[in-house]
Amino acid sequence: MSARGGRAAGEAGRAPVDSLPGECDGGATPLTRAVALAGAVLLYGLVVGLQYGTATWHLPSVLVAVPAVVALAFGPPVIVGAAAVAVGTRWVFTGSEPGRTGAAVGTTAVILGIAVLGCFVVRRRERAAARLVSVATVAETAQRAVLRPLPAAVGPYAVAAAYRAAARYARIGGDLYAVADTPSGLRTLIGDVRGKGLDAVATAAVVLGAFHEAVLDAPSLGALAGRLDTSLRRYLTDPESFVTAFLLEAASDGTVRGLSCGHPAPLLLHGAAVRELPVRPGLPLGLRDGEAPPGASAEAPVTHLAPGDTLLLYTDGLAEARDRSGAFYPLPARLAACAGLPPQELVDRLQQDAHAFAGGTEDDAALLALTWHLRPPAD
Structure with a gap:
């Protein structure tokens, strides 16, 4: 088979660096700027209105708050401008208040001090934001290296994936998937690491690295699972850690065989009909003790696809999503409703639908769809 170019799959769960609101732009989102500007204008209007609209309520000292409010969302030029307006207004007030020059000098000193302090704080905030952008860029690059973008097609199979990580702004978590074009056909992996957080990401990276190293020359899915298991057990320090996974091999003629390592079948x-691939359950990676002996394989019987058939591999973050009543996401029914959709549109719709169904994301969720065509799909 030959991998064909096209739009890379698996970008649905991605959180690009330039989309991180507030944290990567010094905290000044458009909403923050609008609120800060409105607050400063209201304060200024209040002081001026009381000064000229009443005979008893004069609050010129409140002008010191104007540059402070502006500093919440704007840089030094705007802070200096707000301070200049506040100082000028204070001295205009002094012209109608004989004997209040000393108070005006004091207010001016405070305004200028707040402006200087505000500029200093903003510069510190901008430098911190720049460092965060740098760190986020490195993290994004590292995550993309671990969970590689997929080709849009491999031979006669259209390929698409979607991923939503539970951690905010993360692109990957403890779920994993991979696709490889091999002499035996298209081989795919989907898996779910026991646990969460950075440890789960590190474990996922080990499994994915082992898959890409072994997938081309492993003579069978059982041998491939054995090599993944050996690599994982060499890495794991917790004897109770493991990774559920499903390995799939799809030939160009539409014949498919799979191997379950404690993972739900595709x-x-x-x-518009949906059924589960017949699979004999097997032990997860990390608990298999290498390749299973002959006769003990969990490799499934061969399935023959029809043109246009789609296989959906998924993790429990999708199948076990629950709504507020505790009901599970009805994946087979929702998948049936996606009949006829291209793979990328199908996985994107399922991911968004499950997210809305559960009212948010509490677990990582990965989906991988393969659609078989008699001929390689067009770019």
Whole structure:
């Protein structure tokens, strides 16, 4: 088979660096700027209105708050401008208040002091934001190296993936997927690491690295699972840690065989009918003790696809999503409703639908869809 170019799949769960609101732009989102500007204008209007609209309520000292409020969302030029307006207004007030020059001098000193302090704080905030952008860029690059973008097609199979990490702004978590074009056909991996956080990401990276190293020359799915298991057990320090996974091998003629390592079987979408691929359950990676002996394999019987059939591989973050009543996400029914959709549109719709169904994300969720065509799909 040959991998074909096209739009890379698997970008749905991505949080690009330039989309991180507030944290990467010094905290000044458009809403923050609007609120700060409105607050400064209201304060200024209040002081001026009381000064000229009443005979008893004069609060010129409140002008010191104007540059302070502006500093919440704007840089030094705007802070200096706000301070200049506040100082000028204070001295205009002094012209109608004989004997209050000393108070005006004091207010001016405070305004200028706040402006200087505000500029200093803003510069510190901008430098911190720049450092965060740098760190986020490195993290984004590292995450993309671990969870590689997929080709849009491999031979006669259209390929698409979607991923939503539970951690805010993360691109990956403890779920994983990979695709490889091999002499035996298209081989895919989907898995779910026990646990969460950085440890789960590190474990996922080990499994993905082992997959890419072994997938081309492993003679069978059982041998491939054995090599993944050996690599993982060499890395793991917790004897109770493991990774559930499903390995799939799809030939160019539409014949498919799979191997379960404690992971749910893929769903087959044929027309508007959905059924689960027949699979014998096997032990997760990390608990298999290498390649299973002959006769003990959990490799599934061969399945023959029809043109247009779609296989959906998924993790439990999708299948076990619950709504407020505790009901599970009805994945087979929702998949059937996606009949006829291209793979990328299908996985994107399911991901968004499950997220809305559960009212948010509490667990990582990965989806991988393969659609078989008699001929390689067009770019």
